[in-house]
Amino acid sequence: GQQLNQSPQSMFIQEGEDVSMNCTSSSIFNTWLWYKQDPGEGPVLLIALYKAGELTSNGRLTAQFGITRKDSFLNISASIPSDVGIYFCAGRRRGGSNYKLTFGKGTLLTVNP
Amino acid sequence: DADVTQTPRNRITKTGKRIMLECSQTKGHDRMYWYRQDPGLGLRLIYYSFDVKDINKGEISDGYSVSRQAQAKFSLSLESAIPNQTALYFCATSVPGGNTGELFFGEGSRLTVL
Numbered sequence: 308g309q310q311l312n313q314s315p316q317s318m319f320i321q322e323g324e325d326v327s328m329n330c331t332s333s334s335i336f337n338t339w340l341w342y343k344q345d346p347g348e349g350p351v352l353l354i355a356l357y358k359a360g361e362l363t364s365n366g367r368l369t370a371q372f373g374i375t376r377k378d379s380f381l382n383i384s385a386s387i388p389s390d391v392g393i394y395f396c397a398g399r400r401r402g403g404s405n406y407k408l409t410f411g412k413g414t415l416l417t418v419n420p
Numbered sequence: 421d422a423d424v425t426q427t428p429r430n431r432i433t434k435t436g437k438r439i440m441l442e443c444s445q446t447k448g449h450d451r452m453y454w455y456r457q458d459p460g461l462g463l464r465l466i467y468y469s470f471d472v473k474d475i476n477k478g479e480i481s482d483g484y485s486v487s488r489q490a491q492a493k494f495s496l497s498l499e500s501a502i503p504n505q506t507a508l509y510f511c512a513t514s515v516p517g518g519n520t521g522e523l524f525f526g527e528g529s530r531l532t533v534l
Contacts (some may be wrong), residue, residue, distance in 0.1 A: 316460070342523070349424070349510050349525030350463070373462060408523065412462040 313396050313411030321419050328394060328414045330378040334355055336398035339372050339379035339409070346395040353394075354381070386418050423447045424526035426511050432532045439498040441529045443511030450516045452494040453523065454478075454486060457508040466509075469494055470516065501533045 320326060329337070342350035354365050355374035356379060363370055363402055369382045377398045379398075383390055396411040422446045432437055443452065454466040462487040463508030467486040475486060483505060485497045498505055508530050 313462075347527070349512075349527050350523075351525070352522045355522065408465075410463040412460055 311346065311396060311398055311411040311415055312412050313407050315414055317415040317417070321418045322386060322388060324386055326383040326386055326390070326416060327380060328396075328413045329378060330367040330396035330398070331378040332398060332409075333377065334400070335376040336400055336409075337376065337403060338399040339370070340369050340399070341368075341381045341395040342397060344413075345397065346392060349357075350393075350395055359361075373418070383416075388420050391418050399400070422434045422527060424511055424513055424524055425510075426526040426529045429527065430527060430530045431532065433501055434534050435500075435502055437501050437533075439501050439531065440494060441509055441511075441531070443496070443526060444482045445492050445511075445524075445526075447513050448491075449524070450491065451514045453490065453492035453512040453514070454484075454494070454496045455525075456480065456510060456511060457512045457528075468497065487494065487514050500530075501531075503533045505534045506531060 311330050311332050340355050341353045343353050343393055354363050354370040359372055359376050360374050361372040370385040371380055393413045393415050395413050397408045397410050419420045427442045445446050450471050453468040454461045456466055458465050464480050466480055466484050467478050468476050469488045472488050487495050508528050510528050511526040
């Protein structure tokens with residue numbers, strides 16, 4: 308099956324630091340999505356990207372759809388303790404319904420106050 | 421109240437037992453999904469259903485079955501549970517034909533098979 312390589316697997320940072328994580332694939336995707344899973348909860352969509360090169364922000368979060376359509380990154384600026392959780396990237400191919408979402412393995416973020 | 425509700429939230433069972441995880445939603449979405457989450461492996465699709473009469477296998481359907489009892493209800497069964505089915509299970513819904521790719525997840529059902 309398709310693989311999404313998400314890195315890093317985990318991060319331990321101090322409050323106030325910026326965070327960067329990314330996903331890469333050998334396949335082209337026409338949609339990139341970033342989800343966050345809070346401890347004890349289900350994943351929630353943070354940002355969706357639909358065009359190559361697109362840069363989208365949601366508060367302190369910024370995500371970009373790579374020009375090659377094979378990668379995406381998520382940045383979090385000035386981290387705070389509630390940023391703790393698992394961040395997942397997901398990709399969808401052209402013409403695919405939601406069942407064709409491919410998820411990365413997640414980045415576990417820990418923020419030390 | 422949650423739009424996508426899963427029961428039970430936690431379950432411990434023994435090898436060989438039959439287990440059913442239930443999901444109900446108030447979002448009015450036609451499409452429903454069951455995913456499994458294992459540490460370091462991300463989310464993997466077990467089964468999905470686009471309407472009451474439509475059931476499809478995902479990438480890891482072996483050892484599982486599902487039933488779509490109504491538009492709002494989608495249950496996952498383990499006919500004879502085994503220890504490697506210990507995992508966190510998520511139900512999700514989505515809007516049909518939506519371009520956003522957004523899935524709406526429940527809070528998860530943690531299953532432990534001893």
